[in-house]
Amino acid sequence: xxxxxxxxxxxxxxxxxxxxxxxxxxxxxxxxxxxxxxxxxxxxxxxxxxxxxxxxxxxxxxxxxxxxxxxxxxxxxxxxxxxxxxxxxxxxxxxxxxxxxxxxxxxxxxxxxxxxxxxxxxxxxxxxxxxxxxxxxxxxxxxxxxxxxxxxxxxxxxxxxxxxxxxxxxxxxxxxxxxxxxxxxxxxxxxxxxxxxxxxxxxxxxxxxxxxxxxxxxxxxxxxxxxxxxxxxxxxxxxxxxxxxxxxxxxxxxxxxxxxxxxxxxxxxxxxxxxxxxxxxxxxxxxxxxxxxxxxxxxxxxxxxxxxxxxxxxxxxxxxxxxxxxxxxxxxxxxxxxxxxxxxxxxxxxxxxxxxxxxxxxxxxxxxx
Amino acid sequence: xxxxxxxxxxxxxxxxxxxxxxxxxxxxxxxxxxxxxxxxxxxxxxxxxxxxxxxxxxxxxxxxxxxxx
Numbered sequence: 556x557x558x559x560x561x562x563x564x565x566x567x568x569x570x571x572x573x574x575x576x577x578x579x580x581x582x583x584x585x586x587x588x589x590x591x592x593x594x595x596x597x598x599x600x601x602x603x604x605x606x607x608x609x610x611x612x613x614x615x616x617x618x619x620x621x622x623x624x625x626x627x628x629x630x631x632x633x634x635x636x637x638x639x640x641x642x643x644x645x646x647x648x649x650x651x652x653x654x655x656x657x658x659x660x661x662x663x664x665x666x667x668x669x670x671x672x673x674x675x676x677x678x679x680x681x682x683x684x685x686x687x688x689x690x691x692x693x694x695x696x697x698x699x700x701x702x703x704x705x706x707x708x709x710x711x712x713x714x715x716x717x718x719x720x721x722x723x724x725x726x727x728x729x730x731x732x733x734x735x736x737x738x739x740x741x742x743x744x745x746x747x748x749x750x751x752x753x754x755x756x757x758x759x760x761x762x763x764x765x766x767x768x769x770x771x772x773x774x775x776x777x778x779x780x781x782x783x784x785x786x787x788x789x790x791x792x793x794x795x796x797x798x799x800x801x802x803x804x805x806x807x808x809x810x811x812x813x814x815x816x817x818x819x820x821x822x823x824x825x826x827x828x829x830x831x832x833x834x835x836x837x838x839x840x841x842x843x844x845x846x847x848x849x850x851x852x853x854x855x856x857x858x859x860x861x862x863x864x865x866x867x868x869x870x871x872x873x874x875x876x877x878x879x880x881x882x883x884x885x886x887x888x889x890x891x892x893x894x895x896x897x898x899x900x901x902x903x904x905x906x907x908x909x910x911x912x913x914x915x916x917x918x919x920x921x922x923x924x
Numbered sequence: 925x926x927x928x929x930x931x932x933x934x935x936x937x938x939x940x941x942x943x944x945x946x947x948x949x950x951x952x953x954x955x956x957x958x959x960x961x962x963x964x965x966x967x968x969x970x971x972x973x974x975x976x977x978x979x980x981x982x983x984x985x986x987x988x989x990x991x992x993x
Contacts, residue, residue, distance in 0.1 A: 749969070850980055850984070853980065853983070853984045853987065854976070854977075854979075854980035854983065854984070856987075857980070857983030857984060857986065857987050858979070858980075858983060860987075861983055861986070902972060902976060903976070905972070906972070906973060906976040906977075909973055910973075
């Protein structure tokens with residue numbers, strides 16, 4: 556049973572690599588792809604654009620771009636992992652791999668620019684939330700497994716491997732922390748004893764501990780994976796505002812469905828407030844319910860995004876100055892910020908968990924008179 | 925163009941406030957640890973939470989500054 560995890564991991568890696576190499580070479584040999592390449596490099600040595608490079612790295616994409624090589628003829632070869640594209644347009648479901656639209660290819664009226672799926676029809680844009688209510692027209696809904704979704708799936712596999720390994724290790728060693736459990740146990744105990752119990756209280760902490768542990772490890776592992784520049788990481792999951800929005804929404808729901816009488820009493824009938832002030836106080840208190848998760852969402856997103864931008868702009872200094880003399884300083888600073896980001900990765904996961912525990916504690920707190 | 929310049933001034937002001945705030949927290953934590961070295965762990969935890977909250981405010985200002993055109 557112990558080997559099952561390792562085997563599964565190995566098989567997944569082999570599958571991904573074969574998928575990648577197969578798609579990669581089939582594209583590179585196409586005549587259309589080559590002509591697209593020559594068009595791209597016609598202007599020869601396009602100037603380095605730091606903002607474009609940084610935005611490319613921190614934003615989501617429909618393919619997982621790995622690297623770009625330039626051959627002797629000056630043609631660019633993009634090596635990327637193709638990801639499934641799932642679109643709904645005019646009530647029709649379209650599915651294809653992103654490799655079929657890469658390098659300027661066209662497939663079922665779609666192509667890809669800068670890693671994002673776009674329609675060849677100019678009027679058909681990506682639908683947003685407002686379009687769902689005002690009518691879609693010929694806009695398309697993008698439900699693709701994008702880079703960030705793939706990143707989340709990879710982190711889920713990683714988290715499952717870690718924690719199934721932990722529970723197996725406890726079973727094997729009769730409850731003694733050995734192997735991977737000796738790594739996870741101190742962290743779990745820290746969250747229980749320093750975060751959950753002081754903020755929520757002894758009685759109810761056990762109910763919310765699984766939720767707190769889940770958000771802590773999900774955010775922490777995704778922060779760390781976002782710092783890895785190579786394939787399994789680098790997806791910048793927690794630097795995507797949609798991901799942090801959903802995390803904050805889960806907190807909002809968990810806090811408010813567990814709110815007891817005194818919690819809602821403080822919102823709709825604040826104690827000690829004169830009646831004429833209530834029309835002002837109730838909306839303010841009600842907004843307060845929403846601003847807390849909003850701040851959670853913004854804090855995580857902004858911290859992680861800012862960290863990535865810092866590292867990338869330090870690295871791009873070398874390319875901006877086109878000088879090797881700047882490299883030692885740039886590399887040293889980038890290393891320093893990267894190490895700082897390792898701290899921030901844990902700190903932001905910790906702060907998100909502490910604040911969630913605090914809000915839950917406020918919602919379930921029993922009034923003592 | 926003029927409003928773009930004002931946005932940068934605004935971000936600068938927000939970051940100035942955040943810097944002052946985190947500086948005060950750090951300084952006070954140092955004093956508290958010097959007074960009670962045995963409570964260093966608890967003080968550090970509280971310091972990090974407060975610093976994280978204030979930092980969030982500054983980063984929200986930066987993000988708004990970057991998106992409001």
